[in-house]
Amino acid sequence: NAGVTQTPKFRILKIGQSMTLQCAQDMNHNYMYWYRQDPGMGLKLIYYSVGAGITDKGEVPNGYNVSRSTTEDFPLRLELAAPSQTSVYFCASSLEGTNTEAFFGQGTRLTVV
């Protein structure tokens, strides 16, 4: 029962570098989400996907890109890292939208210096 798996758990990036945060789920869920968590701000939605090949912007998409080529994987790409992207990133999935339970990964703590 892996659930939602995020890699890496921790990463330090230099300004201007790029990286991909990986997210995989083995529950055959259609919906997947990327959130960032900043202290006192709760979780803000970056991107979400309602199925393979379909992605949509959330509240804070600037500086990020996603793709959803398979049901299982939903990677988040940072092209030009900026200090404002220092955050904890959570991937989540649900079977069919918000009327089914969302399962969260353990998070990726990213620091941009």
Added chain:
Amino acid sequence: AQSVTQPDIHITVSEGASLELRCNYSYGATPYLFWYVQSPGQGLQLLLKYFSGDTLVQGIKGFEAEFKRSQSSFNLRKPSVHWSDAAEYFCAVDNYGQNFVFGPGTRLSVLP
């Protein structure tokens, strides 16, 4: 746009005391409402949810929540807090079935 407020940033209670965490939402229709808990260094875990019907819902770990439409509230309660309940608690509302909007969270500390 949907929004969720949690007025209390940090609450401290003694072990064995009762707990109530407040949540208010702004939503144009009948919402789906959720409470999640996050232990330090962990992801979020669903405590309970409200979709329709009985306005008092029971969840895991002895938690319950009451939906009050007139007050746009969905407060979380527990009659007797245990030290292991120390965590951060997030209220969330669905965004027209597509994704979740979260509140800023309430950090709960438990005194022995």
